[in-house]
Amino acid sequence: MIRDLISVIVVNWNGKQFLNDIFSSLLAQKYKNYELIMVDNASSDDSIEHVGKKFPQVKIIRLSKNIGFGPAVNKGAQKAKGKYILFLNNDLYLDKNCLGELLKVIKKKDIGAVVPKIMIFDKRDRINSFGGTVNYLGVVGPRLIYQKDKKGLKEEEVAFGGLLLLEKKLFNRAGRFDRNIFLYHEDNDLSWRIRLLGKKIIVTPKAIIYHKYVFGRNPDKFYQSEKNRLLLIFKNYSLKTLVFIAPAALFLETAEIFHGLTNGWLINKIKSYLEILSLLPKIIKEHQQVQKRRKISDKEITRIFSGQLVLHDIESPLIDYILNPALSFYWKLVKIVV
Numbered sequence: 469m470i471r472d473l474i475s476v477i478v479v480n481w482n483g484k485q486f487l488n489d490i491f492s493s494l495l496a497q498k499y500k501n502y503e504l505i506m507v508d509n510a511s512s513d514d515s516i517e518h519v520g521k522k523f524p525q526v527k528i529i530r531l532s533k534n535i536g537f538g539p540a541v542n543k544g545a546q547k548a549k550g551k552y553i554l555f556l557n558n559d560l561y562l563d564k565n566c567l568g569e570l571l572k573v574i575k576k577k578d579i580g581a582v583v584p585k586i587m588i589f590d591k592r593d594r595i596n597s598f599g600g601t602v603n604y605l606g607v608v609g610p611r612l613i614y615q616k617d618k619k620g621l622k623e624e625e626v627a628f629g630g631l632l633l634l635e636k637k638l639f640n641r642a643g644r645f646d647r648n649i650f651l652y653h654e655d656n657d658l659s660w661r662i663r664l665l666g667k668k669i670i671v672t673p674k675a676i677i678y679h680k681y682v683f684g685r686n687p688d689k690f691y692q693s694e695k696n697r698l699l700l701i702f703k704n705y706s707l708k709t710l711v712f713i714a715p716a717a718l719f720l721e722t723a724e725i726f727h728g729l730t731n732g733w734l735i736n737k738i739k740s741y742l743e744i745l746s747l748l749p750k751i752i753k754e755h756q757q758v759q760k761r762r763k764i765s766d767k768e769i770t771r772i773f774s775g776q777l778v779l780h781d782i783e784s785p786l787i788d789y790i791l792n793p794a795l796s797f798y799w800k801l802v803k804i805v806v
Contacts, residue, residue, distance in 0.1 A: 474502040474567055475550030475636070479540045481509040483558035484518050486680065489662035491523045493561045499568035503527065507544040509534040527788050528730045538645025538654035545639060554633040555711075559680040561589060569675035570633040573623065580638055580667025581659070582771055583629030584675035585621070586610075587705045593617050596679045599626030599671035600656070603800055604713060604770055605720050606697040608656045609778035611671075621673035627772050628659035631677065641665065643757070645697075648747060652689065653696035666763040691736035695726065703755050709766045709806050716798045723791055766806050 476494060480487065487506075494504055504526045508516050510533050519526050525757030529543055541555045552574065554567070566584060573582040586596040594616055608628060632655070642661040645654050659669055701717075702710070726739035746752070775796035779787060 472501055472552055472553065472571065473550035474499075474552045474705070475545070475548030476502055476504050477541055477544035477548065477553060477555045478506045478558055478569075479505070479509065479537050479544075479555065480506055480515050480558045481534055482511045482513045482515065482788045483512045484511075486558045486560075487515060487519055488522070489561045490556065490558055491526060493564070495523070495525065496563050496564050497562065497567045502567060503549060505529065505544045505548060507531065507540040509536070509540055518527055528640075536650035536654075538646050538649055538658070540642045542647070545636060545644065548636060551635060552633055553639055553656075553668075553677065554631070555637050556631060556677075557679075560631075561678040561680075563676035563678075566677060570671060573670055573672050573675075574633055574754045575633070575736045576670075578666075578668055579670050580662045580665065581629060581632040581634040581669045582675070583626060583669060583671040584631060585673045586631070586677050586679050587617065588614075589678040589680040593676065596681050597630060597675070599624070599632070599669075600628040600630065600659075602627035602656065602660075602773050603777050603795070604775065604803075605717055605795070606653070606701040607777050607779070609780055615639060623670050623672045625668050625772060626671045627663070627669070628656045629671060630655045631663075632659070632669070633723045634662065637754065638662065638665070638667065641761075642738060643761070645648065646703075647755070648699065648750060649696050650692065651750060652693040653700055657696070657700040657704070660700060660769070661758060661761075662798070663769055664704065664758065664762040664764060689734070690728070690733045691740050693736060694738035695743050698740070699747065702751050704758055705768050706759060709770075712802045712806055716795055716802070719798075720791070723786070742755065765801075770803060770806055773799075 478490060506519055506526050507529045516528055516530060528787050545553055547662050570582045585598050588594045588596045593616055595612045595615050598612040601611050602620050642665060646657055725737055728734040776792045
């Protein structure tokens, strides 16, 4: 293993239009001790041929089918030679100092993973995310989204990060990405398990990535997101905590069912329940494995969780005046005994 080598893993699926930007920005990094790996999820465009001709430095892993983001990163990590791994979507552009700044932070004591500041590509004074906020029921959201960039931002601990730089051995020790999560919440799940090992996740304003961000809302996203949110809280919380949060979880599920009914997503919500039931034996097994590996209690994990739902682009007086106040009040009571 080469000292301080960073293995940068880019997951691609039919993203030829993005690849020039991400790989040219990676090749322009001031920190030069890295390798580039692209894991292609069975693209039907000519992404592989394009990268092979224009960026011969990139190692390409060709998959025969689309297995999702997290499982594709796992495939890339198996081939990675670096001490550290950084996994990226294909629709990004990195500031030339990004890798070097991430590396500076990861070397500090008790830090398990580092998250860059992500800006909106075509509105470069606007933040896409500065780490992430996690509600105690697993609902996640990007911090400071759409806010104007601030000079006073400092390094701070966050509950999860969508893009992480971490040591490969910690990635493996935490159990890598869950193969059952095709898309959405795979980063929250991994972040949660990293923190269960007693490691902090830090976001730094000095490492900057620009994201070609487009907010999407569709029934399939709702289904995938809801299924995976339930999967990760069942898997990562202790049984004691699951019992204590059950009333709030049932209240939120009732609200979600109403939301699905009024927005035409009820079938997808029911589908998510059915799939969770089908995965129950695997979830129980994974829950046991996670609990054996954990080094800290749920009280420590949840100290930076939010009582409120952080929902962007969804406005409703029911959320503002009923759901969030009730969930927050209940969390103030429950976190004392978790």
